[in-house]
Each structure stands twice: as C-alpha cells, then as structure tokens.
Amino acid sequence: MEIDKVPQDEGITEGITREVQYAVDENGKYVKIFSKGWEPKNIVNELAWDDIHDNMNDANEKILAGKASPIMYFMAKNQMNVALLAEYVELPKWRVKRHLKPRGFKKLKQDQLSSYAKVLGISVEELLNYKPTN
Amino acid sequence: MKLDFEHIPAGHCENGVISSLLKYHGLNLSEAMIFGIGSGYFFAYMPFVKVNGIPLASFRPVPGMIFARAAKRLGIKMKKQSFRQQPKKAMDELDKILEKRLPVGVQAGVFHLSYFPPAYRFHFNAHNMTVYGKEGDTYFISDPVMEYPTTLTYEELKKVRFAKGPLSPNGKMYYPISIPNEIDIKSAIYKGMKQTADWMLTIPVPLFGVKGIRYLSKRIRKWPDKLGSKKAAAYLAQMVRMLEEIGTGGAGFRFIYAAFLQEVSEIMQDQRYFELSKEMTKIGDKWRTFSSLAAKTCKGRSSDPDGYNTVANLMLEIADDEEKFFIELKKLLK
Numbered sequence: 091m092e093i094d095k096v097p098q099d100e101g102i103t104e105g106i107t108r109e110v111q112y113a114v115d116e117n118g119k120y121v122k123i124f125s126k127g128w129e130p131k132n133i134v135n136e137l138a139w140d141d142i143h144d145n146m147n148d149a150n151e152k153i154l155a156g157k158a159s160p161i162m163y164f165m166a167k168n169q170m171n172v173a174l175l176a177e178y179v180e181l182p183k184w185r186v187k188r189h190l191k192p193r194g195f196k197k198l199k200q201d202q203l204s205s206y207a208k209v210l211g212i213s214v215e216e217l218l219n220y221k222p223t224n
Numbered sequence: 225m226k227l228d229f230e231h232i233p234a235g236h237c238e239n240g241v242i243s244s245l246l247k248y249h250g251l252n253l254s255e256a257m258i259f260g261i262g263s264g265y266f267f268a269y270m271p272f273v274k275v276n277g278i279p280l281a282s283f284r285p286v287p288g289m290i291f292a293r294a295a296k297r298l299g300i301k302m303k304k305q306s307f308r309q310q311p312k313k314a315m316d317e318l319d320k321i322l323e324k325r326l327p328v329g330v331q332a333g334v335f336h337l338s339y340f341p342p343a344y345r346f347h348f349n350a351h352n353m354t355v356y357g358k359e360g361d362t363y364f365i366s367d368p369v370m371e372y373p374t375t376l377t378y379e380e381l382k383k384v385r386f387a388k389g390p391l392s393p394n395g396k397m398y399y400p401i402s403i404p405n406e407i408d409i410k411s412a413i414y415k416g417m418k419q420t421a422d423w424m425l426t427i428p429v430p431l432f433g434v435k436g437i438r439y440l441s442k443r444i445r446k447w448p449d450k451l452g453s454k455k456a457a458a459y460l461a462q463m464v465r466m467l468e469e470i471g472t473g474g475a476g477f478r479f480i481y482a483a484f485l486q487e488v489s490e491i492m493q494d495q496r497y498f499e500l501s502k503e504m505t506k507i508g509d510k511w512r513t514f515s516s517l518a519a520k521t522c523k524g525r526s527s528d529p530d531g532y533n534t535v536a537n538l539m540l541e542i543a544d545d546e547e548k549f550f551i552e553l554k555k556l557l558k
Contacts, residue, residue, distance in 0.1 A: 091474065091509060102343035107371045109470070110235045112256075112479035114505060120256070120483035122233070122473075124371065130519030131468045134461035135343055137522055138276075141458060169335070169347055177388040
C-alpha cells in the first residue's frame, strides 16, 4: 500500500488515537504512517458490538419474563459468559448459574452482592433496582 | 520519577514494547526487525480454539513466542516474572524495578484499559505496554498502539495486570538484564527467515501455513449454509478483525514483514530482498482487498453464498502467492 492510499476513515478510534500503518513512500521505502481508521474495520467492529447488544436484549427479555436475574443483563453488558464472570467473582460456575436465576439472586448476601457489583462496574443499588425498559 | 523513555508508536504491541525497551538500553532495532527475527509471520486456523465462540484464524504465532525467539536469536537475556493471585506483590516488584531506573514491559488485559477508545475494549489479555515511571499514584505508560504516552492509576494498572479469562496475564512483567556487546544480526535474520519459510511451507498439518489458508478457504464456502447468515457474518467479521484490528500494521502483519525485508536488503547489501519486499507488499494488498470484500459481505448479513465464494477464491490466490514467495525466499537462504 502507498502512503497516499492509507485510509483516514474516522470510526472506532473516536478521535482518541490514531493507528500505525505500514506503507511505502514515493521512493518505494516503507514508513510508518498514522491512520484514523478504515471503513471495513469500522464495519466489523460494529458487527461485534451489535452481537453484544443482542445479548443484552436477550437478557432483558428473560428478566422481564421472570426467568433471569439482573446479573444476566450486566454480564452481557460486560461481554462476559458464565465462565469468565465466575473467575472474576471467584466462585464456582454452578453457583454463578444459580445467581443468574431470580430465586438464587434473592438469596445473595450483601458481601456477595457487592462482589458482583464491583466486577460488573456498578453499585449494589443499581444491581438490585435494575428494571429492563423495553 | 519519570525515566527518559522514548514513546515509539508501533503496529504491534509485543514487538513495539521489545523494540523500545532495547532502544532504551542502547540497541537500535526496529519493530519490523524484531518481528522478522522472531518469525512473527504465520497463518494458523485453529477450529478447536474459540474466541467469543468463533474458531480462531491467526496471522501470527501464539503471544510471547515472537519475543522469546527474537531474544534468543539476538542473545538478549530477559528477566520475566509472574505473580499468580498476588496483585500487591506484583505492584511492589514493579515499583522496585522502576526505582532501579529500568523501564518494565507488562502484559495486560484490554477490557479495563481506561485510555483505550471504548470500541477497542474486549476481553483480550495478551496486550503489552511499557511502564516507565511513577509519581504518587500515577504510572507513566508507553503503549505502542497509542499515538501518545499515557498514564494509569495504581488501581487501574493492577486491574489490567490481573485481568481474568483466557491468556490471563497474572501480573507478568519483563525487562532486559543483559544485552551482548556484539550482535550477529545477519545470523539472527537468517534464522528468523528460515523458520518463517519452514513454518509456512512444511508443517505436516493442514491447519498451518499456506495449507491452512487453503483449508480455511474451503470452510468459508460452507459457512452461510452451515451456520446461517448471522453466525457466518460473525465468523467472517472475526477474520477481518484478526487481520486489521489494533496492532497488525495492516494486512495481518504482511506489511510489517515487507518493511523487515527492506531493512534486510540494506543490512545484507542484497537487492534481491528488496524485490521480495515488493512481492510481499502485493500479498498484503490482496489481504486488504480480502478485508474490504469480507466487510461488505458481513455488513448486510447476507447468506448469499456469492460473497463467501468470492473471498474464498481470493484466499486460494493468496495461498499460491505466499507459497511462491517463501519458496523464493528459501532459495536465497541457501
């Protein structure tokens, strides 16, 4: 790729940074050039985020149907699965699975709630009072 | 205390950190040189390793390997430490080394990295950065994929050094402890190129090297039918991300390798490497075309097999090009 063809499509870098791209200059020599981004990258990144949002919506539907606890929504929001969440809260997976159900969630003690809240980046109040809006 | 450390933005974090750590100690080797000597160029399709539930297609060997090979071939000794479940000790030890006026490379998870653009933040744990000073609660950070140096608080740095999940860093940190006065750079370059050519051409498993590209090309044709439109698009999108997202220098490291070959041509005083660099640029350009076409196919989440067949055909062409390239390179190494 030549330096004048290095794309500058603003997107996922959000003006926060620019990425290094290797390209050849007019003498055919490789140089490092900054790029704001490239449309195909923006597209596939967006696609990955769409999937995360789908998971959040699925969680909300389950919560509304009384089949899941708020933890499921925040787990999806934090791009976690049961295995990863269990590692972060330092509990076995089967216990986390229980806490994903409304019944198991109600039995959580204060220190467990704060452990979940901390890992999920919210306050205990936010976790307890979460109501899906759709 | 802030060390006089030069922040050098790089295409790839691992090589970028090593290159700038060595520069601090007076050894000038570019990111591309470290990448080439460490045999960073590769292709692997590993359906049994899943990232976000999607089989892994990788354009480089496993994290840490490029760096280990490069250090070995250059005769550089690195001190490496990990701290399983001991975050406080990991931070204390980092402070101790910084006080000796040595910049330190650390492995980090990306998800909690506060200075990253939010769209970059996924649970990927094999990111690397250099810590080059501390004042009060603030650590000075040189992250090669960022345009400018940045900072993290004590708590933030501790958190990313102890990210959980696959490839968790466990507080891993490293820094050079001995660099030889005389380096046989030509020999290191030969070893690096030889291994890359061998790995691309001769691994007797169809998932690696040019065989791997051909194998994946066959699989891609079946994706829309086998997986449905949504999942097929997610699979293809992940490939584009492996080729382009944070830290490949473009086209799945192919352009970095072309830059390496130009440096080789100067060191060896051999124009033939410069000519090969041009071939590698063409291969990189084709991978860019692949990404561009693949993104278009993903965008509409269409299950039309035409889009998938088009990129699969292009992959076969690239596999042939890469095969021819490494056969030519091998001839020069005799």
